[in-house]
Structures are given as C-alpha cells and as structure tokens.
Amino acid sequence: MTELDRTDRSILAAIQLDGRMPIAKLAERVGLSETPCARRLKRLESEGYIDGYRAMLSRRALELGVVAFAQVRFSVHDRSLSDRFEREIQGIPRIVSCHNISGTADYLLQIVARDLDEYGIFMRDVLRTLPGVTAVESMLSLREIKRDSGLPLP
Incomplete structure (x- = not known):
C-alpha cells in the first residue's frame, strides 16, 4: 500500500x-x-483502501423501529464454539453488526426489529439458541444521535 x-x-x-x-x-x-x-x-x-460501495437504507422506510444492542456472554470459552457462533450470525440479517469485545461480555451485537414484540421473539427463538450463548443483556436505543458517517482519515 x-x-x-x-x-x-x-x-x-x-x-x-x-x-x-x-x-x-x-x-x-x-x-x-x-x-x-x-x-x-x-x-x-x-490497494484495499476502499472495501466497496453501498447504499444507506432508511430504517424508518423499512419499518425497523427498534435498534437494540445485545451483550452476549458464554460460560464456556471454547474456540470451536465461538467459531460456530460467529459462522451462524453471519447468516442472520437482523444482526447488522457483531463485535468480539473485552470486558464482562464476549460479543456486542447490533440488532434491528420492527417492534419490541418482534425483538422479543427474535431473542427467544434465535439469539438465545445460538451456540455457546448463556446470557444476553439488551440495551434499546432511544434515539440515534450519530449514524455511521465513515472513518476518520489521518
């Protein structure tokens, strides 16, 4: 580069x-x-400075009124279990981002849903059933202050 x-x-x-x-x-x-x-x-x-191009879609127009951040915890820290979890979340469109983090949780997910009922069903039927997941703590966004506006350039 x-x-x-x-x-x-x-x-x-x-x-x-x-x-x-x-x-x-x-x-x-x-x-x-x-x-x-x-x-x-x-x-x-x-040279890889540009990963790609895409459109920023409107959550409002798509009727995705809930943005949640979920801290996911594992009780067993096994590499193969983490790999399975990471592979499975790749195929779940509601999870718009996932970060392996330090601290009390193992992963931080950003999730979108139409409403709280839909989010609750997603939590029960999808998120809590993923490999390795033993605890999930949700935080709901009340209002988006700043949207992904790009990376800072040196």
Whole structure:
C-alpha cells in the first residue's frame, strides 16, 4: 500500500459522503482533472483502501423501529464454539453488526426489529439458541444521535 497523500485523503473523504459521485464532480472537488482522479480512485480500490460501495437504507422506510444492542456472554470459552457462533450470525440479517469485545461480555451485537414484540421473539427463538450463548443483556436505543458517517482519515 502506498502512503496516502492529501489528495488521496480528499478523495476518500468525498466518496465516504457520496459513493455515487461522478468522476467529474469528484475530480473538481479534489482539484484534479478526470483522468488522474479516476486513476487514483482505481489505485485506492486496488490497494484495499476502499472495501466497496453501498447504499444507506432508511430504517424508518423499512419499518425497523427498534435498534437494540445485545451483550452476549458464554460460560464456556471454547474456540470451536465461538467459531460456530460467529459462522451462524453471519447468516442472520437482523444482526447488522457483531463485535468480539473485552470486558464482562464476549460479543456486542447490533440488532434491528420492527417492534419490541418482534425483538422479543427474535431473542427467544434465535439469539438465545445460538451456540455457546448463556446470557444476553439488551440495551434499546432511544434515539440515534450519530449514524455511521465513515472513518476518520489521518
């Protein structure tokens, strides 16, 4: 990977805000002509600085009114059990993020649901039945203050 210069960081910052920005507009924003801008963008993609492009969907429009954070605990810390848990959660769309964490819990999950009834059913029928899970503590989001707005650039 090459060292990021100011122009590379400007390109990354701009596409984090709008991944569909046309090259012409991106080039203008970062002070380059289109061809060098396109070459830099391709290099940033090929060097792994850009994982991909996607749309940010509206939870409100999709009627996903509940955002919950669940701390999941295991009583037995077995590698194969953790691997099975991690494989299974990959296939559960309601779990929008999962982090293996330090502290009193083993994993922190972010989960979305239509309402509290649906979340309760998900907890009972899915989350608590996953391999290794012995305890789950839920925290419900009352209001989102800041949404994933991209990574800070050095």
